[in-house]
Amino acid sequence: MTTSSRDLALIHRFVPGSGRTTLLLLHGTGGNEDDLLPLGRELVPNAALLSPRGRVLERGMPRFFRRLAEGVFDQQDLALRTDELVAFIAATASQYHFDAGKVIAVGYSNGANIAASVLLRHPRVLAGAVLFHPMVPFEPSPPPSLPQTPVFMSAGASDAMVPRSLTERLAELLRASGANVTVHWEDGGHELSRSEVDAARDWLSHHTE
Ligand code: MLT
Numbered sequence: 001m002t003t004s005s006r007d008l009a010l011i012h013r014f015v016p017g018s019g020r021t022t023l024l025l026l027h028g029t030g031g032n033e034d035d036l037l038p039l040g041r042e043l044v045p046n047a048a049l050l051s052p053r054g055r056v057l058e059r060g061m062p063r064f065f066r067r068l069a070e071g072v073f074d075q076q077d078l079a080l081r082t083d084e085l086v087a088f089i090a091a092t093a094s095q096y097h098f099d100a101g102k103v104i105a106v107g108y109s110n111g112a113n114i115a116a117s118v119l120l121r122h123p124r125v126l127a128g129a130v131l132f133h134p135m136v137p138f139e140p141s142p143p144p145s146l147p148q149t150p151v152f153m154s155a156g157a158s159d160a161m162v163p164r165s166l167t168e169r170l171a172e173l174l175r176a177s178g179a180n181v182t183v184h185w186e187d188g189g190h191e192l193s194r195s196e197v198d199a200a201r202d203w204l205s206h207h208t209e
Helices: 037-043 077-094 110-121 163-174 193-207
Strands: 004-005 012-015 022-026 048-052 054-059 061-063 068-069 103-108 126-134 148-157 180-186
Touching: 004 126, 004 148, 012 037, 022 037, 022 110, 037 048, 037 103, 037 193, 048 077, 048 110, 048 193, 077 110, 103 110, 126 193, 148 163, 148 193, 180 193
Parallel strands: 022 048, 022 103, 103 126, 126 148, 148 180
Antiparallel strands: 004 012, 012 048, 054 061
16 A cells, blocks of 8 residues: 655655665655655565655755755755654654664655755664765764764766765765765766666665565
8 A cells, every 4th residue: 555645744655565674765856756666666675665755846846955056055944854854754653653763765866965964963863874976965063973874875976966075075974973884986977877776775685674
């Protein structure tokens, strides 16, 4: 059974799974709650899937938080939306009876950025994260404590939107916080490639129940 509901703060889909892990699927700019469901199912066939739609609109395109320009984030809005997403995870866990301690985020681009923001601002909420083409959402001070939290990041060596230095800085920040970070590089740009999806699926097979 697939449940779709507007009762909770974010429009979303929830697809139950037979395993213990729930994947929190976070789309890129202009996406919606349906986009990543096939990817989530492919990544972890038995996981529950929780897929919200970002509630910020940029010229009609859903996002998870406001930006002032490309790569320049509205930090106040980011903090607010990050807190909302954390509250949404707790509310949906009690509504759908999934284990809130076994949620792994899978985000692409803007979705990866809010997932990274959750890791850095609320370090105990996610059991792990797959970040496809993330940037640095903000510089936390002091660094959070993310002991052994598994994080898979992927990046494109010729991504015009995400310079190599940002990928490296995010990996460094997460490692300095104690996270267990794997960085996967592709030759291409900002698009999601088959080989990084395969690498993420393999990585997830070691981090899901
Ligand atoms: C996007 O277009 O989603 C950007 O690459 C990332 C962002 O603005 O959060």
